[in-house]
Amino acid sequence: MKLIRDIAGKQIWELQESYGTTYLVYGYYESGDPKECSSLSMAYEYGAPELSREFQPDADQPPGLG
Numbered sequence: 604m605k606l607i608r609d610i611a612g613k614q615i616w617e618l619q620e621s622y623g624t625t626y627l628v629y630g631y632y633e634s635g636d637p638k639e640c641s642s643l644s645m646a647y648e649y650g651a652p653e654l655s656r657e658f659q660p661d662a663d664q665p666p667g668l669g
Contacts, residue, residue: 607643613650617643
């Protein structure tokens with residue numbers, strides 16, 4: 604596992620598996636269990652919504668260029 608981001612009591616980890624990559628968000632559930640996400644942008648939505656804008660295209664640019 605590789606730590607991607609540690610911010611405001613939440614951590615986003617990247618887990619490489621034989622079938623692909625899973626992202627785990629720790630600190631989302633009060634129980635301490637990780638929230639599993641299929642993409643990094645989804646992990647940011649749960650783990651650091653204030654930073655999720657990094658993964659959204661700019662409204663000024665055509666799709667695929669943001």
